[in-house]
Amino acid sequence: MSTVGETSNVLHPLVEKYLRKERMPHMACSGCGIGQVVHSVLLAIDELGLTPKDTVWVQGVGCSSRITYSTWVGDNVDAHHGRMFAVATGLKMARPDMNFICFTGDGDCGAIGGNHFIHACRRNLDVTAILFNNGIYGMTGGQVAPTSPVGAVTTTTPYGNIEDPFDMCQMAVAAGASYVARWRVTDFKALTNSLKKGIQTKGLAFIEVLLQCPTNFGRYVLKTSNPQDVLKWIKDHSVSQKEAEKLSKEELAGKYLIGEFVHRPERTGIVERYQEFLKTYQKY
Amino acid sequence: MPSGVIPGKYFVQGDEAIAEGAIAAGCRFFAGYPITPSSETSETMARRLPEVGGVCLQMEDELASIHAVGAASVGGLKALTISSGPGISLKLEGLGWGIKNEIPYVVADVQRAGPSNGVATRVGQGDFYTIRYGSAGGNHSIIALSPKSTQEAFDLTIDCFNLSEIFRCPVFLLTDETVGHTRELLVIPEEDELKVVKRFKPTVPPEKFVMYPLDTPGVINYPFPNIGEGYGICVSPYTHNSKGYASTAQDIQEKMARRLVLKVTENLDKLVRVESQKMEDAEFAVIAYGGNARPAVAAVDMAREQGMKVGFFRPIIVWPFPDAEVLKVAEKVKNILVCELNIDGQLSREVARASKGKAEVFHFGSGGVEPHLPAQISNEIRRLYK
Numbered sequence: 001m002s003t004v005g006e007t008s009n010v011l012h013p014l015v016e017k018y019l020r021k022e023r024m025p026h027m028a029c030s031g032c033g034i035g036q037v038v039h040s041v042l043l044a045i046d047e048l049g050l051t052p053k054d055t056v057w058v059q060g061v062g063c064s065s066r067i068t069y070s071t072w073v074g075d076n077v078d079a080h081h082g083r084m085f086a087v088a089t090g091l092k093m094a095r096p097d098m099n100f101i102c103f104t105g106d107g108d109c110g111a112i113g114g115n116h117f118i119h120a121c122r123r124n125l126d127v128t129a130i131l132f133n134n135g136i137y138g139m140t141g142g143q144v145a146p147t148s149p150v151g152a153v154t155t156t157t158p159y160g161n162i163e164d165p166f167d168m169c170q171m172a173v174a175a176g177a178s179y180v181a182r183w184r185v186t187d188f189k190a191l192t193n194s195l196k197k198g199i200q201t202k203g204l205a206f207i208e209v210l211l212q213c214p215t216n217f218g219r220y221v222l223k224t225s226n227p228q229d230v231l232k233w234i235k236d237h238s239v240s241q242k243e244a245e246k247l248s249k250e251e252l253a254g255k256y257l258i259g260e261f262v263h264r265p266e267r268t269g270i271v272e273r274y275q276e277f278l279k280t281y282q283k284y
Numbered sequence: 285m286p287s288g289v290i291p292g293k294y295f296v297q298g299d300e301a302i303a304e305g306a307i308a309a310g311c312r313f314f315a316g317y318p319i320t321p322s323s324e325t326s327e328t329m330a331r332r333l334p335e336v337g338g339v340c341l342q343m344e345d346e347l348a349s350i351h352a353v354g355a356a357s358v359g360g361l362k363a364l365t366i367s368s369g370p371g372i373s374l375k376l377e378g379l380g381w382g383i384k385n386e387i388p389y390v391v392a393d394v395q396r397a398g399p400s401n402g403v404a405t406r407v408g409q410g411d412f413y414t415i416r417y418g419s420a421g422g423n424h425s426i427i428a429l430s431p432k433s434t435q436e437a438f439d440l441t442i443d444c445f446n447l448s449e450i451f452r453c454p455v456f457l458l459t460d461e462t463v464g465h466t467r468e469l470l471v472i473p474e475e476d477e478l479k480v481v482k483r484f485k486p487t488v489p490p491e492k493f494v495m496y497p498l499d500t501p502g503v504i505n506y507p508f509p510n511i512g513e514g515y516g517i518c519v520s521p522y523t524h525n526s527k528g529y530a531s532t533a534q535d536i537q538e539k540m541a542r543r544l545v546l547k548v549t550e551n552l553d554k555l556v557r558v559e560s561q562k563m564e565d566a567e568f569a570v571i572a573y574g575g576n577a578r579p580a581v582a583a584v585d586m587a588r589e590q591g592m593k594v595g596f597f598r599p600i601i602v603w604p605f606p607d608a609e610v611l612k613v614a615e616k617v618k619n620i621l622v623c624e625l626n627i628d629g630q631l632s633r634e635v636a637r638a639s640k641g642k643a644e645v646f647h648f649g650s651g652g653v654e655p656h657l658p659a660q661i662s663n664e665i666r667r668l669y670k
Contacts, residue, residue: 023529056511061521070518070529075511077358078520080381083351086343090352091511093339094313094359098512119344274339281334284288 014042018052023071031218031227033185033211034067034132040188041101041130044195055099056091060084060113062105063139063213064132069103082113085120088127096271099199100127106147107137110166114146117168121175124203124269128195131168131206134213135221142216149237149254152221169208169261178203178267181260184234185211194260203269210234210256288336289475298437298463301470302392303328305441306364308478311390312338313356313363315349319371320404321461322394326366346371350378350391354454357382357389358519360510362445362483366392368461370401372411376418379454383424383544385519385528386496388448388455388483388508390441391415395460395574397625397652407461408652409576409625412634415456416603423541425548428456428603429557432577434468440600443557446481450504450554451547458602460625462575462655483508490515496526498539502550548604557600558609562588566595568669569613569643571635572623573599576655580623583661590662592669602631607638614639619668623661625652 011024019042028034045055052074059065061081069078079087084104092100109117109131120129136154137143144154144161147168152161172180179201183191191209198205212218212230219225222233238256239247289308296304302325306314314329316322326342333340339356343349346367353363367375372393382389393415397408416426427447431437441457448455486493486507495517497503509515518528523537531537548555559577562584563569572580577598587594597613599606614620614635620643622632632647639645648664650656 052516053512053514059520066530069520070527074516076516076518076520076528077355077511078518078522079351079355080378080521083347083378083381086348086351087355089341089343089348090313090315090355090357090363091359093341093352094356094361095512115344116348119348278334278337282337283335284337 014039014046018042018045018073019071020073026067026071028063028067029215031212031214032063033134033213034063036185036188037130037132037191037209037211038068040192040195043192044199045101048196048199050099050199055101058084058088058091058100058102060104060108062108062137063134064103064105065108066139082108082111083116084108084113085116085125085129089120089123089125092125092127092271093274096275102127102129104129104131106131106133106135106145106168110146110168118171118175121172121177121204121206124176124178124267126202126204126269126271128198128205129207130195131208133168133208133210134217136213136217138213138216142220148221154220169206172206173262176267177206177262178264178269179205180262182208182210182256182258184238184258185209186231186235187258197263201263201265202272203267210238287475288332289472289478291472291474294470294472295467296434296470297324297465297467298431298434298459299324299394299465300328301434301437302366302441302457302459303332304470304472305438306390306445307332307336308472309362309442309445309480310482311362311364311445312336313353313361314338314365315341315343315352315356316365317343317346317349317367317371319368321396321464322366322368322392324464325392329364346374347377350375351381353389354378354382354387357387358511363389364392366394368394368396369398369408369411372414376414380419380421381521382454383419384521386452386508388452390444390448390455390457392441392457392459394464395458403653405461406653407575407625407655409460409574410630410652411458412602412630415458424544426456426603427451427453427548427555427601428458429600430458430574430602431463432574432598433463434466434470437463438470438472442478442480446479449481449483452506452508456603458574460575462578466575485509486515494526495528496524496540496543498526498536498543501539501543501546504547504551552604555601555604556606556609558606559598559600561596563595563597563613563616565593567593567617568665569595569597569617569620570623570661570665571597571613571620571631573602573631576623576625579656579658580661582658583665586658586662587665590666592665594665594669605634605638610635610638611640611642614642617643618670619643620645621648621664621668622646623648623656625650625655627651
């Protein structure tokens with residue numbers, strides 16, 4: 001038994017099975033929600049029977065990626081900042097038989113990699129992408145993100161953020177992804193099931209997770225270092241789609257909708273279409 | 285894998301020859317973004333790659349195309365991307381990822397007149413240093429070959445692919461609009477006459493394989509296991525140890541940087557590719573590369589007819605710069621005239637450095653749009669010839 005302040009040598013069985021022990025402990029700050037999301041991902045992988053031989057982890061740059069990259073016991077491909085979807089496109093087209101679990105953050109996906117994100121959705125690339133949305137740039141020290149709420153005080157918006165945030169899920173739906181959903185990090189079961197569904201869906205599965213960053217979002221936006229306060233803020237600012245039906249437009253302002261937005265497994269994507277296309281045009 | 289080589293004689297542009305060379309070299313992935321004067325390569329790949337079961341994608345931008353190309357190579361496909369000036373500026377962002385992770389692929393740069401958008405449809409030679417030093421952070425070598433004709437565009441593209449596998453790095457084909465758009469004879473030989481280097485594969489089990497040989501920095505012909513082959517590879521943008529794990533340690537940074545430089549500089553003997561004409565008795569040398577070598581050769585012939593002892597020298601490999609061969613030229617002649625399509629002096633600066641003061645080096649530049657005319661160069665030779 002370890003006590004508070006000591007590092008436990010006991011690893012979770014899923015970590016033992018799927019992650020590189022020499023890469024543990026990971027570099028997440030205390031109270032960060034990324035570990036909880038990785039737990040869901042590993043559970044989904046385990047329950048679906050994916051293996052290190054047939055599955056690759058792909059990352060961009062930021063907390064989502066720096067914490068998860070080179071941890072999977074199989075192959076790990078970590079891209080430049082924002083280029084995760086471009087790299088995933090090259091990988092998946094080269095190896096359409098393999099599964100790609102892709103990790104990105106709100107800065108990586110919504111800002112510097114926004115163009116690659118919408119085009120991957122348009123192509124409906126058959127990969128599973130998990131967006132870790134903490135509403136701020138964590139790795140670089142609390143700068144405003146394209147997902148930060150209006151009014152948020154950050155290190156680069158000392159007088160409050162005047163820009164509206166992106167709704168990344170609505171973008172993914174509009175651009176054509178097969179499966180789009182958003183969960184809170186605390187929706188453990190729903191998130192795990194959604195990941196399983198996403199991995200099994202042909203085409204792009206885009207799953208956004210709202211998670212707590214006490215170190216930066218807590219410190220600068222909410223003036224707290226307590227992860228529970230950030231989780232409470234997420235709870236207070238999110239509402240299920242069903243609950244949302246009963247609320248007025250004013251009551252919904254500034255709230256994240258939670259749930260599955262689209263599931264269209266019938267929509268084909270570039271991987272399938274390219275293989276079909278080769279049947280006609282391959283000569284040699 | 286089907287070779288897809290189509291032996292025969294063709295009347296095509298240099299840009300098309302690049303595509304055929306790539307396919308002959310085993311390239312099965314292309315990603316690009318339309319840009320003049322390189323688009324004919326993209327168009328040829330879009331028609332030809334599906335025929336050989338390859339993947340051809342037009343991406344959303346230059347960044348996506350170079351990253352997809354690097355990733356496809358990690359996935360096991362030989363890969364090509366192509367661009368010109370403004371697109372090359374963007375591609376440099378992705379180049380570092382390929383360099384650092386030692387990913388074999390080829391980037392062709394069909395130079396046009398710059399800076400910025402410049403003159404999209406007309407020739408320039410301003411990217412000589414861009415491709416060498418443009419990827420921020422330094423600590424790496426670059427290999428770049430430059431063709432002067434349609435035939436060489438084909439031959440050197442195969443050479444670029446081979447060198448990318450041998451040295452485990454991105455390799456440039458530094459061409460220009462003159463070569464890219466010149467329509468002339470291309471002879472594609474029979475498949476068994478082509479020398480094609482396949483990707484080197486590990487011969488030891490995963491637990492014994494070292495992904496990044498930081499302790500033997502000069503090693504070449506080194507295996508690159510792809511995803512799905514059971515080697516559990518790690519590719520990332522960060523300074524890495526021999527397994528690919530990020531490190532902030534000074535000794536790891538030092539070893540990785542040395543690996544990325546020394547694998548090229550310790551094997552320069554395998555990289556000499558130069559052309560000399562009429563240098564035996566020369567007292568004056570003209571140096572040019574790429575498409576601008578063509579008027580330079582004609583000017584040397586004109587000067588010879590006028591009784592001047594002038595020779596011609598061309599670096600076919602422009603990076604690493606053939607210092608030793610240029611020094612031999614400088615030791616032989618009094619003056620060297622470097623003809624290139626930029627005003628700032630790029631090739632001439634390297635020639636001056638490599639000459640070590642053994643000959644006087646003159647820069648004869650033009651901003652581009654038109655290549656030099658033979659008469660312009662021969663007039664300059666006559667003016668300087670003593």
